[in-house]
Amino acid sequence: MKKVSITIKEIARQLGISKSTVSRALRDSSEISEETKQKVIDLAEELNYYPNPIAISLLKNRTQTIGVIVPDIANRFYSSAIGGVEDIAYSRGYHTMIYQSHELLERERSATRHIASRRVDGLVVAISSQSENIDHFASLQEQGIPVVFFDRVSDAMNSHKVRVDDYRGAFDATEHLIKRGCKRIAHIAGPKPVSITRFRLEGYKDALRKHGIEFQEEWVLHSEITQAGGTERTYQLMALRERPDAIFGASDRITMGIHSALRQLGYRMPDDVAVVGFCDLAMSSLLDPPVSSVTQPSFEMGQQAASLLLDLIESKNTPAEFETRVLQSNLVINKSSMRH
Amino acid sequence: MKKVSITIKEIARQLGISKSTVSRALRDSSEISEETKQKVIDLAEELNYYPNPIAISLLKNRTQTIGVIVPDIANRFYSSAIGGVEDIAYSRGYHTMIYQSHELLERERSATRHIASRRVDGLVVAISSQSENIDHFASLQEQGIPVVFFDRVSDAMNSHKVRVDDYRGAFDATEHLIKRGCKRIAHIAGPKPVSITRFRLEGYKDALRKHGIEFQEEWVLHSEITQAGGTERTYQLMALRERPDAIFGASDRITMGIHSALRQLGYRMPDDVAVVGFCDLAMSSLLDPPVSSVTQPSFEMGQQAASLLLDLIESKNTPAEFETRVLQSNLVINKSSMRH
DNA sequence: CTGAAAGCGCTTACAG
DNA sequence: CTGAAAGCGCTTACAG
Numbered sequence: 001m002k003k004v005s006i007t008i009k010e011i012a013r014q015l016g017i018s019k020s021t022v023s024r025a026l027r028d029s030s031e032i033s034e035e036t037k038q039k040v041i042d043l044a045e046e047l048n049y050y051p052n053p054i055a056i057s058l059l060k061n062r063t064q065t066i067g068v069i070v071p072d073i074a075n076r077f078y079s080s081a082i083g084g085v086e087d088i089a090y091s092r093g094y095h096t097m098i099y100q101s102h103e104l105l106e107r108e109r110s111a112t113r114h115i116a117s118r119r120v121d122g123l124v125v126a127i128s129s130q131s132e133n134i135d136h137f138a139s140l141q142e143q144g145i146p147v148v149f150f151d152r153v154s155d156a157m158n159s160h161k162v163r164v165d166d167y168r169g170a171f172d173a174t175e176h177l178i179k180r181g182c183k184r185i186a187h188i189a190g191p192k193p194v195s196i197t198r199f200r201l202e203g204y205k206d207a208l209r210k211h212g213i214e215f216q217e218e219w220v221l222h223s224e225i226t227q228a229g230g231t232e233r234t235y236q237l238m239a240l241r242e243r244p245d246a247i248f249g250a251s252d253r254i255t256m257g258i259h260s261a262l263r264q265l266g267y268r269m270p271d272d273v274a275v276v277g278f279c280d281l282a283m284s285s286l287l288d289p290p291v292s293s294v295t296q297p298s299f300e301m302g303q304q305a306a307s308l309l310l311d312l313i314e315s316k317n318t319p320a321e322f323e324t325r326v327l328q329s330n331l332v333i334n335k336s337s338m339r340h
Numbered sequence: 341m342k343k344v345s346i347t348i349k350e351i352a353r354q355l356g357i358s359k360s361t362v363s364r365a366l367r368d369s370s371e372i373s374e375e376t377k378q379k380v381i382d383l384a385e386e387l388n389y390y391p392n393p394i395a396i397s398l399l400k401n402r403t404q405t406i407g408v409i410v411p412d413i414a415n416r417f418y419s420s421a422i423g424g425v426e427d428i429a430y431s432r433g434y435h436t437m438i439y440q441s442h443e444l445l446e447r448e449r450s451a452t453r454h455i456a457s458r459r460v461d462g463l464v465v466a467i468s469s470q471s472e473n474i475d476h477f478a479s480l481q482e483q484g485i486p487v488v489f490f491d492r493v494s495d496a497m498n499s500h501k502v503r504v505d506d507y508r509g510a511f512d513a514t515e516h517l518i519k520r521g522c523k524r525i526a527h528i529a530g531p532k533p534v535s536i537t538r539f540r541l542e543g544y545k546d547a548l549r550k551h552g553i554e555f556q557e558e559w560v561l562h563s564e565i566t567q568a569g570g571t572e573r574t575y576q577l578m579a580l581r582e583r584p585d586a587i588f589g590a591s592d593r594i595t596m597g598i599h600s601a602l603r604q605l606g607y608r609m610p611d612d613v614a615v616v617g618f619c620d621l622a623m624s625s626l627l628d629p630p631v632s633s634v635t636q637p638s639f640e641m642g643q644q645a646a647s648l649l650l651d652l653i654e655s656k657n658t659p660a661e662f663e664t665r666v667l668q669s670n671l672v673i674n675k676s677s678m679r680h
Numbered sequence: 681c682t683g684a685a686a687g688c689g690c691t692t693a694c695a696g
Numbered sequence: 697c698t699g700a701a702a703g704c705g706c707t708t709a710c711a712g
Contacts, residue, residue, distance in 0.1 A: 008690065009690095018700075019699090020701095023691060032697065033698090036697080050457050051457075051689080053458055054394055054689080055398055055688075055691090055704085058394050058395055058690080059690060059691060059704050074416055079412075098437075117390050118393055119392070119394055260626065286599075349705075357683085361682055363707060363708085364708090372681070376682085392704090392706070396705085396706060399708095400707090
């Protein structure tokens with residue numbers, strides 16, 4: 001199939017003037033007479049002319065497009081963050097291209113290659129859990145394509161970062177369980193290489209320490225960010241000689257796994273085992289019992305990351321200092337942890 | 341920030357040959373000597389040269405990119421379908437751009453404008469429930485940008501379509517409820533303008549008819565495709581003097597609403613009310629009780645739509661005839677409808 | 681086998 | 697106020 005489009009040349013031909021004049025008239029240059037301007041604009045309208053953005057990209061080496069890479073768009077946290085990115089990008093005249101890494105380093109690399117070669121103007125990314133090496137992002141930045149991290153950030157690279165106060169969120173969740181009378185609080189954490197796993201683990205440990213509960217090595221298990229992972233680790237925890245009386249899950253998928261495992265094993269929540277997760281609300285309220293959770297301002301994270309990125313894109317030089325924004329999470333208490 | 345890239349010109353300069361020769365060598369033209377070719381390829385490698393796809397797009401009026409518009413990427417059905425589209429597109433050397441309409445005609449129009457102006461090569465789309473008018477898609481097709489519909493298709497436009505056998509799915513679900521002894525089977529349907537709403541409604545009616553159950557106007561309610569919609573309509577159904585003993589929900593969101601409303605109102609599933617929905621499996625098995633559902637081959641739908649689209653893009657002319665592919669759905673029976 | 685030239689659709693100094 | 701020319705990075709007939 002063939003595409004035909006109206007060009008500036010065609011307008012010039014029909015009006016018997018030069019392409020330069022048409023171009024100037026269309027961008028409302030002050031050096032063109034009102035009369036010519038009007039003729040050009042009218043004809044452009046009539047012919048349904050739209051400038052070819054590809055030609056402009058070639059000229060300016062800019063595409064007015066930003067990329068977003070997330071592990072998985074089906075995850076509500078990320079789809080909502082993408083909503084926030086789109087919101088800001090749209091209002092500032094940019095388009096958003098969405099990529100999924102599926103937690104694979106190779107897919108992430110392929111996306112950055114596409115971004116570089118298609119001259120995407122910048123990138124917002126939540127790093128794949130598999131990516132211990134992040135040279136591909138550093139290389140993008142060296143090529144002059146700014147990168148802003150959100151949610152999953154990395155210390156290995158200097159750039160703007162937007163994350164949630166994972167430490168605080170985990171601390172609050174753990175302390176809440178302690179105040180509800182739980183004594184043996186287990187934690188199913190995310191994959192070790194991920195930065196947020198560390199922050200959350202610290203928050204958990206510090207809450208225990210504050211309340212004089214001794215930390216037990218065997219109460220912390222690492223898991224993939226999947227429901228199956230949560231289920232398996234729950235089996236392992238409940239098989240312990242000293243069973244936990246509470247489990248704190250590090251992500252919504254993991255928490256779904258904890259929940260279904262506990263139900264399947266015949267435990268009652270919260271009386272046998274209290275549960276708190278890092279979840280999205282819509283999800284947690286559907287379960288029976290509804291799950292208490294640390295909720296994150298995902299939409300706002302997307303907005304902030306996008307706006308930091310656009311500032312970078314539109315400024316001439318690298319900023320003197322990169323910024324890390326830490327947003328607050330919110331503990332929502334539901335039946336799964338409401339012990340009497 | 342400034343981007344610098346190696347061009348063909350730079351390679352030509354360093355090697356003291358012409359741009360034309362470099363270009364030919366890189367595309368392995370048979371008219372270039374092996375020796376020159378090797379020199380060019382080696383230097384390109386060394387300089388880390390990548391051709392500028394924007395320049396090629398300008399030349400060919402092709403971008404090797406297809407668009408996908410879905411109502412909502414957070415919906416598992418759509419995110420999985422997008423996975424199928426990406427799968428095929430990737431293997432055939434295309435990139436995928438994802439747009440969300442959020443069920444708004446205006447957002448859908450804005451996406452098609454972007455697609456046209458950025459010279460995206462083609463579009464796969466599930467129409468927004470709000471879009472009774474689909475001129476924006478027709479206009480894309482007239483501009484030579486082929487459009488393939490999936491899931492939400494329209495009779496108002498002639499093009500390839502991929503949908504699920506909604507009639508059969510609804511028929512099977514309803515017949516299953518009848519065989520389990522349900523006599524008063526309600527149906528919470530989707531928005532009226534959507535094609536699949538009609539197909540599913542027909543399947544439901546025909547199953548009743550086949551088994552000699554008289555169709556009751558008040559047993560069918562239309563709802564938005566949201567959980568809140570399902571909840572509201574369930575209140576309305578259960579408030580009827582003659583309560584239904586089964587509810588068949590037209591989408592996963594609606595079915596989640598039915599489920600939570602019934603539980604909240606104190607009904608037991610399946611004994612008081614049996615429930616079947618059009619759902620995604622991962623979702624339905626998390627609920628208590630797990631929900632029986634008509635599952636759809638979403639990934640495969642995406643694959644088929646993408647491959648029909650790429651065929652259109654790569655063929656010179658419009659095909660003599662457009663094709664509608666109808667895939668089979670699958671009824672998975674769970675506790676919510678297992679009456680004794 | 682290689683190069684000079686034209687052209688994809690646009691913008692923008694440079695002349696007039 | 698308007699136009700001719702150069703150029704963004706590439707490809708490809710046309711010459712030689």
